[in-house]
Amino acid sequence: MTGGIPPIEVWAPRAGRVRLRRIAGDGTASETELERAAEGWWRADVVLGQGERYGFLLDDDPQLRPDPRSRRQPDGVHEASAAFDPGLFAWTDATWTGRPLAGGLIYELHLGTFTPEGTLDAAVTRLDHLAALGVTHVELLPVNAFNGPWNWGYDGVLWYAVHEPYGGPEAYQRFVDAAHARGLAVVQDVVYNHFGPSGNHLPSFGPYLREGESTTWGDSVNLDEPAVREYILDNALLWLRDFHVDGLRLDAVHALHDRRPPHILEELAERVDALAAQQDRPLTLIAESDLNDPTLILPREAGGYGLTAQWSDDWHHAVHVALTGETSGYYSDFAAEDALSKVTERGFFHDGTFSSFRGRAHGAPIPAEVPTWRLVTFAQDHDQVGNRAAGDRLSASLSPDRLAVAAVLTLTAPGTPMLFMGEEWGASTPWQFFTSHPEPELGRAVAEGRAAEFARMGWDRDAVPDPQDPDTFARSHLDWEEVGAPGHARLLALYRDLARLRRERPELTDPVAAHTTAEVRDTDGSPERRVYRFRRGGLSVLVNLSAQSTSFDVEPEADVLLSTAALTRDGGTLTLPPDSAAIVAPTPS
Known part of the structure; x- marks a missing residue:
């Protein structure tokens, strides 16, 4: 009730x-x-x-x-x-019928750094910007209560409470109500695989944790205990029912070590589906997973868990290498010539293939009948920016022309695209790893551990920002004054045009994997100097990342729907300058 x-x-x-x-x-x-x-x-x-x-x-x-x-x-x-x-709370969203994820555009944001004030009420003032951009789903990084004034949110210890500096639970309701008034669905990032290292009193009450069995972030959550399972399931329904949230992003589900059937993700999907039927609106469950396992998104009758979607890190890695040429660490495999083509056509790059980073075969293929929108794809997100030593965005290293190509790749891919806050105008501000642990010894341990981790990867320890330094948090705030500046405004206009095209051209949201094909030309052996042609049904997305102008064969009367630079046309030949992209439609019949 x-x-x-x-x-x-x-x-x-x-x-x-x-x-x-x-x-x-x-x-x-x-x-x-x-x-x-x-x-x-x-x-x-x-x-x-x-x-x-x-x-x-x-x-x-x-x-x-x-x-x-x-x-x-x-x-x-x-x-x-x-x-x-x-x-x-006096809700005004009685006519809200929700939004399905299919055909959607997700926008991921961190409340504490999205606005100067860092509150839910301040974020409401920016919702019109998101609606004008073409966003359909606003995804909030975790808001549950944690120790200290600021944090990414993944150190939560009281999962049912909204972090008070954000405004508390009533401000959260105001935010969701305001989002619905603008046609925006809200997805809440929730963390069920671990508790934060500071302020967790739950073990005093009962065996919430499997002591001695660790994940990357500490003791594993005790899913063998029925009351702990209900603690998770009830929390999920709380957001969807009492706060009118439209979906949940489930953090690192590979760290949910469940030994009991049914798996807790399957149990969660069943309960959420039942609530969706009761409320007559779509409710979405999106998993973050390191497993490349389609079981998460297969229907329960086919042996899957029945979740709505899952993130595709493989797509991110492939597009990151194609744009930047960076091939260290887990990016190394994605220097392969077919990496971006394969993730575009089949979703996962590692689908049973050998992963040199892991030293073993990894993943499984996605069945052809799975709709492509069940993969959430992105060129930037909080992890892939914030877990870089300097928290640098693509805008720190790519030219404006390459940032425009990144926009085209992101919003024409067959998955459900997701943007990270500020990406749409090429924000120059970094987004760094920040904490505010009140315990000095914990703060030092976190800072020293992070510096040591990046030192092992070849970074200068002194160049890694101290997570506990308030300036690290301050630097990570968006600068909204950039939006109207010439270069930023041009990129923002491109994102808006691309989002409009996604709404207008059904080829760009076609869920059938077989209707997307990809071709690649390797011009000089560099992963960031390749030429691509992606076919989305009858549309062609042409991408030239090489150092010279490149020609593509098109129909003589083909319509150029969008281009990021001036093109040259000679009958059935379309020439793109370096670092540019175009979307071409066939001749109308």
């Missing part, structure tokens, strides 16, 4: 005694003993008022602990929770 503050209950199988402490507005406190119930639950016939502060005392420990399912943490993750009734 939407709304309402439920009676007090908490899962605390590790406690022998649980008390509820209520804190009045004048600071006075009262305590109520909870009664032990089945399967580790404790309950009390108490209903809190909106905004009332409270927390739990476990056994004889005097430390007040926030509610693991707290919906609001006004004073941070170590302090009392505040009761919040989501049903009190």
Whole structure:
């Protein structure tokens, strides 16, 4: 049921005694003993008022602990929770019917750096910009409560609460309502594979973690425990139901170590599908996965998990190498001549092939019947920018002409395109890795670990920004004054034109993989000096990344729908200058 503050209950199988402490507005406190119930639950016939502060005392420990399912943490993750009734918000989106992902354009943003203020209400003032750009889905990096004022969001420890410096849960509702008013769906990035390293009180309550079994980010979440599984599933439904969110981006699902059938992703898909049917609107689940495994997006009746879509890092890697020529680390395999062609036609580059970075065969092929929009494709995202030593975007190293080609490649690819905030105008600001851990020793460990990691990759340790330095966070804010500057405005106009073409030309959103083919010419052996022709149905996307003008055969009366530079035409020959692209339609019958 939407709304309402439920009676007090908490899962605390590790406690022998649980008390509820209520804190009045004048600071006075009262305590109520909870009664032990089945399967580790404790309950009390108490209903809190909106905004009332409270927390739990476990056994004889005097430390007040926030509610693991707290919906609001006004004073941070170590302090009392505040009761919040989501049903009190006056929604205006009663006519909102949602947006399917097919045919969509996603825009990924980090609330803390998207605007100077770094709040949900400030982000509302930029939604008209996104609507004019042609965006259909706004994807927010994680907003759950974490320790410290700023962070990427992946260090969350209270998954049900909206980070208070962003504005808290009511501001989140205002944001979603405002997005819907502009025809924009909202996708929330959620992290179910780990908790942050600071401020996590949940292990005091129960076995939320498999201690000693680690992921890249710490102890693995204990999916063997039914109550922990429900903690995840209920959280997912909270966003979709109580906050009217239209979809979830599921972080690093390869780190969800599930030993019980059905897999938690399949269980999540079933529940979300049921909620979508109840609410009569599409609800989207997008997985981030390192596995190149189509099982995630295959229907359940075909043995899959039934998720809506998954990110394709392979597409990013192939286009990054084609644009930049960078071939170190995991980019090395993508210097292959057929890399960009293969990911365009088949989705994954590693589909059972040998990965030199991993030292083994990796991935599996995507069945031909899977719609191409089920892969989310991007030239830049928060990871691929922020996890570079300097947090440098493509705009830091590519010419304006190459940035224009990147736009064409991104918005004409057969997947569902995603932009990273500021990409549409070639933002010059970096987006770096930043943290604000209050514990000095943790802050030092994070900074030193990151510097050492990049030193191993050949970077100067002193050139790696300190994540804990407030200036690192400040540098990562978008500069909205750039939007109207000549070079930036020209690129923004191109992105708008490309998004319009995607809406107008059905070939560019055709979901049939067989209707997309790719050809490549290697002009001098350099991965960033190749020439491509991508056929999307009857349309041709021509790309010249070579150092000289290059000619393509076209129909004599073919219509040039868009070009990033001046072209030369001689009957059935179209010549593109270096670092340019064009979209050509066949002669109308």
